[in-house]
Amino acid sequence: MPNEPDLSHLINAVPGFVWSADANGEVNFINQRWYDYTGMSQEQARGQGWTASLHPDDAGGLQQYWVALMQAGTPGEYEARLRRHDGAFRWFLIRAVPQRDDDGAVVCWYGENTDIEDRKQAEEALDKVRSEMAHLARVASLGALTASIAHEVNQPLAGIVTNASTCLRMLGATPPNVDGAMETARRTIRDGNRAADVITRLRALFARQSVMTEAVDVNEAAHEVITLLLGELRRNGVALQVQFAKGLPAVMGDRVQLQQVILNLIINAIEAMRKAAGTARQLLVTTVLDGQHGVHLAVRDNGSGFDRQAMERMFETFYTTKESGMGIGLSISRSIIERHNGELWATLNDGQGATFHCAIPLPTASSEATADRVTKEVNG
Missing domain, CATH: 3.30.450.20 (PAS domain)
Structure with a gap:
């Protein structure tokens, strides 16, 4: 001794x-x-x-x-x-x-x-690479939504032009129809705000930005993504059903990155249903409070589904079954969810199609206390 x-x-x-x-x-x-x-x-x-x-x-x-x-x-x-x-x-x-x-x-x-300073610096460098890849994936998604986004913006713009013409006609009448012109002007303002809202949502989702850890209402985050995708859903003849749990507690995370995951899952569901001919396309988005996993969001489609080999490999980087796919969407989505200490997985439905599940644990006292610190670290 x-x-x-x-x-x-x-x-x-x-x-x-x-x-x-x-x-x-x-x-x-x-x-x-x-x-x-x-x-x-x-x-x-x-x-x-x-x-x-x-x-x-x-x-x-x-x-x-x-x-x-x-x-x-x-x-x-x-x-x-x-x-x-x-x-x-x-x-x-x-x-x-x-x-x-x-x-x-x-x-x-x-x-x-x-x-552990060297490890933390390596993690920070890796986080920056992941954030850049996530941004590139969001930009790729933007390309797929071009037609729908153009429709969402053009509709209120067309309304603005029509209302402006009507307003001028009413003011040029003898006597001028001031009350009618004022109501038409109000509709013009409404359509202008609607177009601005679309642009605001696009900028928030697709802009390159630093990681921001905050309390996120998953229902609200999902609703914003769905609102952005309504045109794409209509264009593809998809009937949407939403079942959000009331009083869902917030999770701690990066709002934009979590919305990116939801966006990717819904776009994938639309593409899967596009492959399944002869079936009424139905999409179900749900949220529940799961005592074991925390907040659980699910995206269920009745599309083409996938085979066992695809199930085992779909979250691998660069693996894709799409002719024009890059194979990074699901890989990045899983990486984002795992960084939130959550899980992302897929199951085949009893009938047709598949369901993608995303579970994020509820914040602990320590995670809430350090949220501001984490944000400062990543953003320098």
Whole structure:
């Protein structure tokens, strides 16, 4: 067995910060590596003194998590930034494990902090690549919707021209029909707002933008996508049915990217039904609160479906059964949902067609507390 000096040398040789705290979470020991990195002595770090090294954006969330961990008496870990002696911040994975006595009571805590700055930088670079690919996929979807979007914009524009002509005619009458002209002007404003709304929705969905983590109402997000696709649904003779659960709780995520997934699933359903000749095309979009998975959105069609080989490979990058498809839509969609800690999968219907399922877990206290921090990280 190593003697006490040897054990001290061993602890100081560990690359990370080794520490211990009493049952109340007050730090009572921290190794030399901590001093080398922070410039903070053991005396300065004791108790809650170590928290002075935390990044201001991480301090509140970590301290709340630490209190919850002590109350639960379970092992845990948390990612936070710690200030180096020169003022720079680096990311660390902070782990804590309780030590219990023979009666099962927590008597102290042991922990270790590992530098993960390189990993975080690699993740950030990967996130930027994924965001760019997601944007390219949205642009590809825009091309497929050109005819429907043109129709959605041209309708109110045609109304504006007609109403403007009518208004001029009424004002030029003898005597001028002022009341009729005013009502026609109101219709012109309504049609102008309608066209502007279409453009606003398009810009929100297809513009290149940074990742934004926020509370998202899935019903509202899906409704906006469906509104944008109404022209495409009509053009393809698809009867739409929507069944949204009332009082659905919000999820934490990127609204635009989640809408991209919904958009892709509905467009795929339309294309699948286009292949199935001789059948009345029916699309069902539902949301429910699933106790196991959180918020569950499903897109059900009665189209051509798919075979077992396609089911196994459909989420692979560049795999496609379409003549003009790129094979990235479902792959990117699954990547987006997995980044939201959710699941995306497909099932064959008992009758005709298929159903794509998207499940996103409800936010935890820690995810809500760190949502602003995550947004700041990604957006720099």
